[in-house]
Amino acid sequence: MNTTEVLRTAMGRRRFLGIAGGVAAAGAVTAACGTAGEYEPIGPTKAPSGNAAQAAASPTAMASSDHGAMPPAGAGRPSPSGKLASIYDAALPPLDPNPNKVIVLEAKDALIEAAAGVKVNAWSFGGTVPGPVVRVRQGDTIDFTLRNRGTMGHSIDFHAAQTPWNINYKTILPNEEIHFTWKANYPGAFMYHCGTGPVLQHIANGMYGAIIVDPAEGWRPAREYVLVESEWYLTKGADGNWDGDFARMQAATPDFVVFNGAALQYQQQPLAAAPGELIRLHVVNAGPTLFSAFHTIGAIFDRVYPDGNPANVLRGMQTYTIPPGGGATFELEIPDVGQYPFVTHSFAYTGLGAVGIIDVK
Numbered sequence: 632m633n634t635t636e637v638l639r640t641a642m643g644r645r646r647f648l649g650i651a652g653g654v655a656a657a658g659a660v661t662a663a664c665g666t667a668g669e670y671e672p673i674g675p676t677k678a679p680s681g682n683a684a685q686a687a688a689s690p691t692a693m694a695s696s697d698h699g700a701m702p703p704a705g706a707g708r709p710s711p712s713g714k715l716a717s718i719y720d721a722a723l724p725p726l727d728p729n730p731n732k733v734i735v736l737e738a739k740d741a742l743i744e745a746a747a748g749v750k751v752n753a754w755s756f757g758g759t760v761p762g763p764v765v766r767v768r769q770g771d772t773i774d775f776t777l778r779n780r781g782t783m784g785h786s787i788d789f790h791a792a793q794t795p796w797n798i799n800y801k802t803i804l805p806n807e808e809i810h811f812t813w814k815a816n817y818p819g820a821f822m823y824h825c826g827t828g829p830v831l832q833h834i835a836n837g838m839y840g841a842i843i844v845d846p847a848e849g850w851r852p853a854r855e856y857v858l859v860e861s862e863w864y865l866t867k868g869a870d871g872n873w874d875g876d877f878a879r880m881q882a883a884t885p886d887f888v889v890f891n892g893a894a895l896q897y898q899q900q901p902l903a904a905a906p907g908e909l910i911r912l913h914v915v916n917a918g919p920t921l922f923s924a925f926h927t928i929g930a931i932f933d934r935v936y937p938d939g940n941p942a943n944v945l946r947g948m949q950t951y952t953i954p955p956g957g958g959a960t961f962e963l964e965i966p967d968v969g970q971y972p973f974v975t976h977s978f979a980y981t982g983l984g985a986v987g988i989i990d991v992k
């Protein structure tokens with residue numbers, strides 16, 4: 632499959648037609664294989680209502696529908712088009728061997744692309760959503776500083792830490808900072824987030840990330856990726872971009888459900904692996920509200936480690952539930968060349984952008 636076909640798969644025919652010229656002009660060619668038909672089962676193909684619901688339910692309508700597309704946006708809703716300008720690097724960053732880690736995070740406002748062409752006035756750690764992946768090792772001491780470069784009060788909550796909430800997780804005002812030290816006693820795939828109220832709003836607007844704590848003895852070598860699942864709830868902003876919509880957050884009616892902050896970004900740029908290679912996925916569900924039913928189509932998880940702790944082992948798993956605020960580490964080996972989508976198997980949400988591809992070649 633060439634870039635044009637990948638985009639058709641990712642975006643749906645209707646949107647694809649609008650961007651094909653831009654792709655040709657850019658001359659980008661990304662190697663990928665398979666056929667568009669492989670993605671037909673993924674996600675709702677339409678956003679049916681009334682007569683449209685009946686039409687979408689008919690076999691004819693299903694057979695002719697877009698492959699793997701996001702449903703058309705309703706009136707006044709964000710409508711993705713084109714390509715994402717940048718891709719969040721899902722590769723697990725290398726481990727610094729120094730057991731004394733100095734970690735600084737800055738809370739700051741940032742313009743984030745939640746789906747192709749849909750820009751959100753987000754709140755962030757470090758200017759990206761999710762914030763930077765923090766990687767440490769069990770037993771490490773973390774010398775941590777949060778600097779508030781934002782426009783309102785923010786705070787930090789490390790799920791990997793044991794530390795007093797009322798002291799170290801307190802809200803600091805713009806231009807203030809807070810500093811504390813903690814020890815990573817448990818290995819795992821943990822969430823960090825802003826805990827300032829309403830926490831629902833601070834998380835949904837982008838203030839979360841993953842902290843991966845390697846076990847003291849280390850993992851065996853593998854191709855490792857970090858995926859943070861989360862939801863965007865949006866309303867049109869005064870500046871023409873999108874703002875967080877608190878009523879939609881409370882109603883749990885997301886516009887997008889995404890991996891690493893942007894809808895369909897790993898369809899646009901799949902995660903690479905080789906046949907038979909050990910793949911380890913550290914998956915954190917930042918929520919703020921929905922559960923993840925994490926699944927990889929065409930593959931079985933040889934091992935699932937709930938919360939990413941090697942002491943917790945499940946074997947031969949098809950789908951594993953990750954609660955909001957939880958994580959899990961998945962190991963799999965894919966024997967055959969091909970494309971293997973990873974999704975939340977909660978299909979009302981899959982079609983809102985929570986689909987990526989592992990490209991085995």
Ligand SMILES: [Cu+2]
Pocket residue numbers: 754784785786825826827833838
């Ligand atoms: Cu905050």
